[in-house]
């Protein structure tokens with residue numbers, strides 16, 4: 762396991778969106794529930810939906826339709842449900858979602874310190890870009906990578922490696938901050954230092970068993986970690 766000090770001269774910090782910067786469960790759950798209702802299918806509680814977020818919208822819809830993490834459903838049911846979900850989530854993108862404590866202040870401090878920042882999410886671009894604007898975070902990111910930006914999304918390392926390339930920095934000068942196993946696997950595969958927030962969406966996973974280099978309880982601890990490593 763690396764320490765942040767091994768990541769000498771951190772130049773880039775990449776942030777996951779759902780469960781890391783933004784508590785988006787209320788709106789995703791609402792869109793899921795409206796979709797199921799429109800299809801006359803049994804509803805799903807918000808707690809179930811929380812455990813199904815992190816692999817993108819298509820996987821979320823499959824999991825909601827099947828009622829479990831495997832998301833095994835007939836193709837024609839998915840093809841019918843997905844456009845309905847897209848419509849409901851577009852209508853409820855930022856109704857009840859909330860930024861986690863410390864996010865805005867910490868990002869603003871990093872911006873002042875000249876640290877390059879990116880958002881790397883599995884959320885589709887059609888939702889990510891307007892959402893970041895609405896929650897006031899667009900200004901902090903010079904690069905936003907979404908679930909459909911590249912051929913592969915997290916846990917594949919491609920979105921992280923392409924982001925490092927964009928900023929012309931090395932993976933070992935880069936940090937990935939996320940909440941799920943997808944973020945940690947992608948970080949390890951890309952050679953980024955990994956920070957996992959304990960408050961996010963890990964489904965059944967124990968946050969301390971995900972293999973992150975460090976686990977933090979509160980978003981603002983990232984600033985302290987960077988200071989210590991400097």
Ligand SMILES: O=C(O)COP(=O)(O)O
Nearest residue numbers: 779815816817882883884
């Ligand atoms: O699953 C999603 O749609 C988004 O998830 P992420 O922002 O945590 O990558």
Ligand SMILES: [Mg+2]
Nearest residue numbers: 777779780940
């Ligand atoms: Mg996440």
